[in-house]
Amino acid sequence: MIGLIDYGIGNIGSVANALTKLEIAYEISGDPVVLSNSRALILPGVGAAGAGMKNLKERKLDAVIKKIIENGVPFLGICLGMQLLFEWSDEDNTNCLGILKGKVVKFKKEKNIPQIGWNEMKISNMKDQRSKIVDGIADNSNFYFVHSYYCIPEDDSVVVGETEYGETFASLIVQKNIVATQFHPEKSGKTGLTLLQNFMKGTQ
Amino acid sequence: MKTKRIIPCLDMTEGKVVKGIQFVNFRDAGDPVQMAKIYNESGADELVFLDITATTQNRPILLEVVRNTARNISIPFSVGGGIRSVEDVRQLLFAGADKVSMNTGAVQNPTLISEAAREFGNQCIVLSLDARKVRPDRWNVFTDGGLKDSGMNAVEWAKQATTLGAGEILLTSIDQDGTKKGFDVELTRAVTHAVTVPVIASGGAGKMEDFFDVFTKGNADAALAASLFHFGDLTINDLKKYLESKNIPIRKTYEK
Numbered sequence: 001m002i003g004l005i006d007y008g009i010g011n012i013g014s015v016a017n018a019l020t021k022l023e024i025a026y027e028i029s030g031d032p033v034v035l036s037n038s039r040a041l042i043l044p045g046v047g048a049a050g051a052g053m054k055n056l057k058e059r060k061l062d063a064v065i066k067k068i069i070e071n072g073v074p075f076l077g078i079c080l081g082m083q084l085l086f087e088w089s090d091e092d093n094t095n096c097l098g099i100l101k102g103k104v105v106k107f108k109k110e111k112n113i114p115q116i117g118w119n120e121m122k123i124s125n126m127k128d129q130r131s132k133i134v135d136g137i138a139d140n141s142n143f144y145f146v147h148s149y150y151c152i153p154e155d156d157s158v159v160v161g162e163t164e165y166g167e168t169f170a171s172l173i174v175q176k177n178i179v180a181t182q183f184h185p186e187k188s189g190k191t192g193l194t195l196l197q198n199f200m201k202g203t204q
Numbered sequence: 205m206k207t208k209r210i211i212p213c214l215d216m217t218e219g220k221v222v223k224g225i226q227f228v229n230f231r232d233a234g235d236p237v238q239m240a241k242i243y244n245e246s247g248a249d250e251l252v253f254l255d256i257t258a259t260t261q262n263r264p265i266l267l268e269v270v271r272n273t274a275r276n277i278s279i280p281f282s283v284g285g286g287i288r289s290v291e292d293v294r295q296l297l298f299a300g301a302d303k304v305s306m307n308t309g310a311v312q313n314p315t316l317i318s319e320a321a322r323e324f325g326n327q328c329i330v331l332s333l334d335a336r337k338v339r340p341d342r343w344n345v346f347t348d349g350g351l352k353d354s355g356m357n358a359v360e361w362a363k364q365a366t367t368l369g370a371g372e373i374l375l376t377s378i379d380q381d382g383t384k385k386g387f388d389v390e391l392t393r394a395v396t397h398a399v400t401v402p403v404i405a406s407g408g409a410g411k412m413e414d415f416f417d418v419f420t421k422g423n424a425d426a427a428l429a430a431s432l433f434h435f436g437d438l439t440i441n442d443l444k445k446y447l448e449s450k451n452i453p454i455r456k457t458y459e460k
Contacts, residue, residue, distance in 0.1 A: 013300045017275050047325045114327045114371055116402050117425065118249055118455040119206040142207060142455040144280055146302075146327045165206055187280045187302065189244070189457075 002203070003038030005065070005081075006030040007055040015044045015078065018186035022193060024200055032064040040203035041068060044186075045080030046146065049104065050092025052080050062097060069099055074203040075178050082173070082180035083151055091149050100175060101154035109166030114148040121161040121171050121183070131160045131174050133198050141191045143171070143183035150182060207453045208419050209249040209426035210440050211404060212433045214239055216285075217257040219266050221434070237272045239434070244277035247440035247457035251281040252305070252374065252404075252428060254332075256349055258286025267299045274300020284332050284374075288313075293320045297328065305330035305374050308347040311354050311361075314368055321369025326401075331370035333358060335391055336378040343391050350378045358391070359398050366399045373403045374428070380408025384432070387414055392422030404428050412438065412446045419452050 002019065004012055006028050019026045026042075029035055043065065045052055056062045069075050077085050084096045089104035096104070107113050120140045123130065143163075150169035153159060161172030163182070171182045179199050185192035214221045220234045240251055253273070255266065270283055283296050284305030293304045310317050310331060321329045334350050335343040335358035343358040362373055375395050377388035385408055392405045402425035405418045409429035418424045432438050441458040448454055 013274060013298060014302065017300060018278060020275065021278065046327065111400050112402050112425065113400060115206065116327060116372055117206055117209050145206075146280075148327075184280075187278065189278050193278055 001038050002026040002200075003035045003041045004028045005035060005041060005043045005061065007052070007059055007061055009045060009047045009052055009055050009080075012044050014184075015042060015186045018193060018196055022197055022200065030059050030061065032060065035061075035064060036068060038073070040074040040076070040200070041065070042076045042078065043081035043084065044078045045084065047080055048091055049080065049083060049089040049094040049096065049149070052084055053094050053096060056084070056097075065097060066099060069178060072177050074199070076199050077178070077180040078186070079147060079182060079184060082182055083149060085178065085180055086151055086153070089149060100151075100158070100173070100178070100180070102152050104149050104151050106149050107166055115145050115165045117145065118142040118188075119145050119163050119165060119171075119183075121163050123161055124159050132202060133160060133172070133174055133179055133195065135198050135201075136194050137191055137198075143181075143185070143188040143192060145171075145183045147182060151180075205453045207249070207455045208424075208447070209404070210247070210415070210443060210454070211250045211252055211426050211428040212243050212248050212440070213252040213254060213406065213428045213430040215254050215256045215430055216266070216269070217255065219269055222256070236269050237276055240273045240281070241276050243433075243440075244279055247444060248279060249455055250279055250426070251277070253281060253283045253285075253301075254305070255283075255285030267295060270296060270299040270301050282330055282374075284330070287316075289316070290319050290323055293324060293329075297324060303328045303330050303372070305332040307332040307334060310365065310370075311345060311347050311356070314364065317365055317368040317370050321371070326369045326371035329370050330372045330374050330404075331362065331365040332374045332376070333362060333365075333395075334376045334378055335388075337388075337391070341394075343394070346378055350381075359394050362395045363398050366401050370401065372401050373399065375403050375405055377407040381406075382431070383408050384410030386410060387418040387422060387424070387427065389417055389422040392418055392424050396423035396425075402426065412443055415443060415447060416450050416452065419447075 087098045158175040163171035280302040282303035283301040345356040404426040405424035406428040
């Protein structure tokens with residue numbers, strides 16, 4: 001069972017719909033016990049960092065998520081769910097989960113903010129080896145983005161995909177059991193579903 | 205590079221798509237969920253659902269259609285028509301809409317935009333703006349399905365709405381709508397110049413060149429059409445091939 005973390009924010013429904021299409025069993029839950037027993041977890045999210053962290057803390061999910069990730073359970077953070085994994089966000093000056101080193105800042109160069117729409121992801125070849133998360137996904141494939149802030153990881157080597165919107169930012173990162181996407185794989189057509197499937201393969 | 209979006213619009217009334225009924229390729233002609241599935245497969249970058257009589261008939265939008273659509277597609281879609289309250293927005297987002305567009309409800313009560321944006325984030329709040337030219341360089345905002353002149357300046361309203369928290373503008377030219385004579389490039393340019401959120405141009409698409417014009421001269425971020433696509437006059441893939449040949453960044457959804 002995949003646990004979809006319900007923290008009273010964001011678009012859990014669309015992630016759930018995508019999993020249904022892929023015939024993957026999931027449970028939407030905010031219950032630490034249920035989540036701790038999942039073979040993988042997804043932290044979805046649309047919305048503001050301040051409200052997101054507040055909701056996680058109120059439900060005592062911040063500590064639960066840290067523990068589960070430490071235990072090596074496969075974890076996927078989407079959009080705000082990616083940003084909250086970092087140490088700090090400029091949005092509402094929010095202290096986040098701090099599981100990944102780095103910060104979250106706002107776009108400065110493009111006139112139109114938020115970035116809404118399809119943009120390319122360039123796959124990094126830094127490790128001489130493609131990450132399995134991008135199996136079957138062509139370089140410069142388009143994904144759907146909706147965001148005003150982006151993550152700056154301290155450690156460049158976690159960056160698997162980069163996207164340019166006025167400035168270049170990390171759109172896909174992988175660190176041990178964590179996968180995080182700034183785009184919405186559940187809204188990125190077939191390419192997005194392929195990425196979700198790749199994540200699921202890694203959970204078996 | 206970020207791409208320009210091509211968006212088919214499904215105008216619905218009482219659960220049926222009203223502009224697409226004669227398109228022979230749709231097995232269940234006029235069924236919004238079936239049409240959404242076909243567009244999902246055939247290159248649409250996003251979908252827009254508008255319940256065009258929800259406001260005038262003073263009834264809520266059909267949540268069941270939204271739920272079924274969300275289950276069947278994996279591209280974003282927005283829903284609008286008859287939205288009056290934060291609760292309406294919540295219901296649509298929970299039913300699976302990615303964005304909610306407001307028109308008459310926002311004109312009558314602008315704080316609806318700010319309240320909804322605060323609650324759900326401005327990325328999912330779309331201002332739907334129906335404009336008609338009233339004199340040179342002046343467009344007014346029309347409400348109630350284009351029937352009522354609000355007297356408001358469309359460009360000013362676009363600015364105000366984005367300040368309040370609208371994250372995107374769906375800009376429809378009533379003058380051009382249904383004419384197939386091209387988008388109102390002048391109106392689109394006036395609005396894109398005035399705001400810092402993406403603008404979806406709508407109304408008047410008749411041929412491929414119209415899309416090129418509204419992207420290049422109007423600076424639109426996305427372009428919307430209904431009957432042009434529904435009736436099969438133009439396929440999205442052909443349109444994308446054309447735009448790509450003109451160096452407009454698009455999401456490739458076809459094989460070369």
